[in-house]
Amino acid sequence: AQSVAQPEDQVNVAExxxxxxxxxxxxxxxxxxxxxVQYPNRGLQFLLKYITGDNLVKGxxxxxxxxxxxxxxxxxxxxxALVSDSALYFCAVSARGGVADKLIFGTGTRLQVFP
Amino acid sequence: xxxxxxxxxxxxxxxxxSVKIECRSLDFQATxxxxxxxxxxxxxxxxxTSNEGSKATYEQGVEKDKFLINHASLxxxxxxxxxxxxxxxxxxxxSALTEGYEQYFGPGTRxxxx
Numbered sequence: 001a002q003s004v005a006q007p008e009d010q011v012n013v014a015e016x017x018x019x020x021x022x023x024x025x026x027x028x029x030x031x032x033x034x035x036x037v038q039y040p041n042r043g044l045q046f047l048l049k050y051i052t053g054d055n056l057v058k059g060x061x062x063x064x065x066x067x068x069x070x071x072x073x074x075x076x077x078x079x080x081a082l083v084s085d086s087a088l089y090f091c092a093v094s095a096r097g098g099v100a101d102k103l104i105f106g107t108g109t110r111l112q113v114f115p
Numbered sequence: 116x117x118x119x120x121x122x123x124x125x126x127x128x129x130x131x132x133s134v135k136i137e138c139r140s141l142d143f144q145a146t147x148x149x150x151x152x153x154x155x156x157x158x159x160x161x162x163x164t165s166n167e168g169s170k171a172t173y174e175q176g177v178e179k180d181k182f183l184i185n186h187a188s189l190x191x192x193x194x195x196x197x198x199x200x201x202x203x204x205x206x207x208x209x210s211a212l213t214e215g216y217e218q219y220f221g222p223g224t225r226x227x228x229x
Contacts, residue, residue, distance in 0.1 A: 036220070041206075041223070041225070042222050042223060043119070043208050043210075043223045044159070044210075046217055046218070046219060049217060051216075090158065090159070102149060102161050103149075103161070103218060104161075105158045105159045106158065107157070108157075108158050
């Protein structure tokens with residue numbers, strides 16, 4: 001079965017420092033991986049996706065993610081964190097390996113950026 | 116970017132009544148939309164996949180007679196919670212799939228059943 005794990009409930013980082021939010025996955029077949037961000041009482045906003053191609057994917061708001069097949073990971077990164085990046089981040093994988101299929105979400109990681 | 120709206124953004128209803136939530140893709144057509152439910156401080160749980168012009172596909176454990184889904188057009192899907200009970204209180208989020216296979220989410224609807 002497809003699954004996604006976000007091992008950290010919360011990540012704390014000082015403004016201006018690099019940040020990493022971890023995600024590992026388990027799929028049969030080719031993984032289609034996504035990152036979303038959720039602000040309080042709001043829906044999810046798409047950040048980036050990996051379908052195929054370059055392992056380093058660049059997305060919105062300066063975020064990027066690195067697909068590592070051998071480690072089955074898709075960590076979200078940003079070189080310099082902003083206080084406004086504080087939010088809930090979800091990693092997701094396409095459930096049946098198809099791009100148009102439903103998504104399986106991780107449990108979410110709360111990012112707190114301190115001034 | 117693609118925009119998805121939901122209406123209402125929040126609703127309070129009495130136990131036993133029905134509530135309809137609308138999900139619209141504003142600037143693109145979506146043959147597929149998804150309905151999720153999110154409990155406080157938890158992840159999203161997929162309830163059903165809504166396909167335009169056909170019956171929705173419900174996830175295991177989701178009562179299709181309680182959560183009625185209608186995808187009447189390429190820009191509108193509705194979720195009706197029938198005979199709502201307090202345990203149905205939750206944050207309901209829809210998403211719409213673009214031709215580029217990206218899911219864009221609506222802002223969510225907070226339902227409170229008293």
